[in-house]
Amino acid sequence: MLICVRTTLNLPDGLIDAAKRQAGAEGRSLTSLIEEGLRAVLARADAASSVPVLPAYGQRDAPMLIDLDDRDALWAALDAADDQ
Numbered sequence: 001m002l003i004c005v006r007t008t009l010n011l012p013d014g015l016i017d018a019a020k021r022q023a024g025a026e027g028r029s030l031t032s033l034i035e036e037g038l039r040a041v042l043a044r045a046d047a048a049s050s051v052p053v054l055p056a057y058g059q060r061d062a063p064m065l066i067d068l069d070d071r072d073a074l075w076a077a078l079d080a081a082d083d084q
Helices: 013-026 030-049 071-083
Strands: none
Touching: 013 030
């Protein structure tokens, strides 16, 4: 069962006028245009939050501690971190 909620949005006149023109030009309702926009923004936010944040250690101007192209050094550092 689909449940819809009515709400009031306070939008600038110019923005709502442009949205109404866009919806009319596409032959759709203002509601469907706003719904699509909200879904796009939320999908972008979900995609951004799914990107893992890698931990950072040390100082930015310090030399790199591990050469990521050196697999052996990388695995050794990861193994050492697991042992701690």
